[in-house]
Amino acid sequence: MAISSNMKINSDRLWDALMEMAKIGPGIAGGNNRQTLTDDDATGRALFQSWCEEAGLSMGLDQMGNMFARREGTDPDALPVYVGSHLDTQPTGGKYDGVLGVLGGLEIIRQLNDMNVKTKHPIVIVNWTNEEGTRFAPAMVASGVFAGVHTQQWAYDREDAEGLKLGDELQRIGWRGEEKVGERKMKAFFELHIEQGPILEKENKDIGVVTHGQGLNWLQLTLTGKESHTGSTPMPMRVNAGLGMAKITQLVDEIAWSHAPNAVGAIGQCDVYPNSRNIIPGKCVFTIDFRHPEKEIISDMELRLREGAKKICDEMGLGLEIEQVGGFDPVEFDKECVSAVRGAAERLGLSHRDLVSGAGHDACWINRVAPTAMVMCPCVDGLSHNEAEEISPEWAAAGTNVLFHAVVETAQIVD
Numbered sequence: 001m002a003i004s005s006n007m008k009i010n011s012d013r014l015w016d017a018l019m020e021m022a023k024i025g026p027g028i029a030g031g032n033n034r035q036t037l038t039d040d041d042a043t044g045r046a047l048f049q050s051w052c053e054e055a056g057l058s059m060g061l062d063q064m065g066n067m068f069a070r071r072e073g074t075d076p077d078a079l080p081v082y083v084g085s086h087l088d089t090q091p092t093g094g095k096y097d098g099v100l101g102v103l104g105g106l107e108i109i110r111q112l113n114d115m116n117v118k119t120k121h122p123i124v125i126v127n128w129t130n131e132e133g134t135r136f137a138p139a140m141v142a143s144g145v146f147a148g149v150h151t152q153q154w155a156y157d158r159e160d161a162e163g164l165k166l167g168d169e170l171q172r173i174g175w176r177g178e179e180k181v182g183e184r185k186m187k188a189f190f191e192l193h194i195e196q197g198p199i200l201e202k203e204n205k206d207i208g209v210v211t212h213g214q215g216l217n218w219l220q221l222t223l224t225g226k227e228s229h230t231g232s233t234p235m236p237m238r239v240n241a242g243l244g245m246a247k248i249t250q251l252v253d254e255i256a257w258s259h260a261p262n263a264v265g266a267i268g269q270c271d272v273y274p275n276s277r278n279i280i281p282g283k284c285v286f287t288i289d290f291r292h293p294e295k296e297i298i299s300d301m302e303l304r305l306r307e308g309a310k311k312i313c314d315e316m317g318l319g320l321e322i323e324q325v326g327g328f329d330p331v332e333f334d335k336e337c338v339s340a341v342r343g344a345a346e347r348l349g350l351s352h353r354d355l356v357s358g359a360g361h362d363a364c365w366i367n368r369v370a371p372t373a374m375v376m377c378p379c380v381d382g383l384s385h386n387e388a389e390e391i392s393p394e395w396a397a398a399g400t401n402v403l404f405h406a407v408v409e410t411a412q413i414v415d
């Protein structure tokens with residue numbers, strides 16, 4: 001049976017699932033704070049598991065807590081088609097970042113069940129642990145272990161701001177499985193995600209056919225100065241780590257602008273010690289996030305940052321340590337999978353354009369071990385990693401329909 005353009009998901013059911021999941025780990029301004037390996041994450045996982053069981057899926061769980069909900073194919077030996085994303089959110093996250101990709105996968109299964117359509121290849125929905133990398137750096141850590149980029153022990157040893165370890169928290173919430181990580185073989189992996197940028201909405205396009213993902217480099221800087229009284233210490237005697245951080249913040253911005261229009265750079269996380277109103281900061285620890293579609297530019301930004309930060313710190317008498325705490329090279333997704341996404345958008349009569357993903361995604365790592373592609377839908381004002389993140393039900397449905405067609409085409413419908 002060929003895939004026909006009238007094969008569509010149930011958009012109301014998809015939207016209901018998104019709103020139901022959004023009730024777990026609510027934020028304070030209408031979004032979500034369901035951070036990885038918290039009790040809220042555990043609750044969200046349990047809800048997803050219950051929905052998968054209702055849909056007749058068998059659940060696999062690996063030692064990084066990655067969840068794999070499997071719908072059998074007619075050929076049990078055929079490599080499964082995987083589809084998914086992540087359920088963890090930023091502390092001031094939106095309701096759709098990651099969640100749309102997991103629940104979009106569930107909606108595909110629900111619709112195939114309703115239509116009683118079988119596929120040759122099994123289909124597996126994935127929830128990757130800790131995509132966000134906000135509580136435990138780096139981002140995409142569990143898909144990174146799956147793809148062989150990180151060792152499992154290194155991942156287990158990641159610590160949050162309270163000194164809790166990722167591996168211990170995974171055990172505590174009861175979602176550390178027995179399955180060895182990374183042994184699963186995939187025919188293909190598809191990830192649906194909101195764009196998290198302004199292009200699709202501005203160009204009035206329904207679908208982003210993601211051909212590439214830009215690269216990322218996270219550098220953690222520790223500046224060491226001298227704590228002293230903000231009132232009685234004369235200006236020439238100060239060794240102010242906070243001032244050093246401010247100068248380096250300006251340097252990061254200048255470096256990114258020097259590679260306009262595609263380079264981006266910012267400092268998102270910073271800790272000032274001792275963080276007292278009347279003590280000159282003796283230490284600052286902060287993370288720089290550089291990104292660009294070309295590896296050489298990312299390297300240039302890092303080199304100029306290292307040189308510039310050293311100059312600033314030498315002039316100010318500050319100690320400087322620089323550690324790379326995350327990063328991945330720009331990725332090019334699988335051409336055949338990308339064509340399946342583009343063909344689906346065309347078959348469904350949806351406006352679309354090729355796109356380079358500005359954000360990182362689990363697909364960027366899985367692309368190393370399986371043919372991978374992404375589908376993107378617009379988001380309002382391109383806003384994400386903000387509780388005001390918003391999409392329309394129509395955008396969610398369009399993206400999920402394209403995902404539906406690409407996955408089912410790859411999994412091959414059986415008459």
Ligand code: HGY
Binds near residue numbers: 131140361
């Ligand atoms: O940082 C990222 O790009 C992703 O949102 N974790």
Ligand code: MN
Binds near residue numbers: 131
């Ligand atoms: Mn995401």
Ligand code: MN
Binds near residue numbers: 090097132385
């Ligand atoms: Mn995110």
